Amino acid sequence: MAKSSKKTTKTSKAKRRFRPGRWLLRWTLRGVSVVFLIAVAATLLWSVLNPPTTFYMMQESRRLGGVDHEWVDMDEIAPIMARAAVAAEDANFCLHWGLDVVAIRRAIDEGSSRGASTISQQVVKNVYLWHGRSWTRKVMEAAMTPLVEALWSKRRILEMYLNVAEFDEGVFGIEAASRHYFGVGPDALSNVQAARLAAILPNPKGRSASNPSSYVRKRASSILDGAATIRADGRARCFQS
Numbered sequence: 001m002a003k004s005s006k007k008t009t010k011t012s013k014a015k016r017r018f019r020p021g022r023w024l025l026r027w028t029l030r031g032v033s034v035v036f037l038i039a040v041a042a043t044l045l046w047s048v049l050n051p052p053t054t055f056y057m058m059q060e061s062r063r064l065g066g067v068d069h070e071w072v073d074m075d076e077i078a079p080i081m082a083r084a085a086v087a088a089e090d091a092n093f094c095l096h097w098g099l100d101v102v103a104i105r106r107a108i109d110e111g112s113s114r115g116a117s118t119i120s121q122q123v124v125k126n127v128y129l130w131h132g133r134s135w136t137r138k139v140m141e142a143a144m145t146p147l148v149e150a151l152w153s154k155r156r157i158l159e160m161y162l163n164v165a166e167f168d169e170g171v172f173g174i175e176a177a178s179r180h181y182f183g184v185g186p187d188a189l190s191n192v193q194a195a196r197l198a199a200i201l202p203n204p205k206g207r208s209a210s211n212p213s214s215y216v217r218k219r220a221s222s223i224l225d226g227a228a229t230i231r232a233d234g235r236a237r238c239f240q241s
Contacts, residue, residue, distance in 0.1 A: 039144060043151045046127060046160070054164055056131050057172055068180065069172040074159040074239075077174055077186045080227060081194040082158055083236050087226030088198035088219075090119040094154060094230075094238035098145035119161050120145050126164045154238035162186075167197060167204045181210040195220035195227070 098120040167177035200207035
């Protein structure tokens, strides 16, 4: 009887023996699950609600003493503005799932990062993350972008982009930008005005839409051609009703 009791005690101790590898794996999986659920919740939240601000806007507001920003729905934005933004920043917006592999490979071959970041990636960076070059942000951006693509419509992604993009120092979103540069609402933008607003991206602090340089004029003309092309070949269908 005593021998049996000793065997039971040894077996019990063996079961309770600490296994660091298993413990680490268990808590890693739990941590990943929590992070994933938080990301899903945050993505679902902004799929139906409009974010009042972003981390970068708050930074700029503190630095400048305030920023100009007002949300406007996609229905109140001239359709040409949406097409111009896509033509300028991500012509294959309707064809990819958030990461444009072809553009990424081309950028790598050319030794440049320009052209590899899609509108969806820029939305994730602007709404959920922070500005700056770091592998941590890039990895988080790449992980969250497919989630946003899965839970948001393309129209919602583009609406978000146009409302949080920076168009001048302290000027965020197409509503503020339209009035800042041209004194009109975003619904009244002409083709040329929309193309010039798209042309100052992604360097709004170094370019002007109302007083365009020869480069901005040339780029705006190219953007208008691109906007007409994506409308004709169907690459604007995913965001235009």
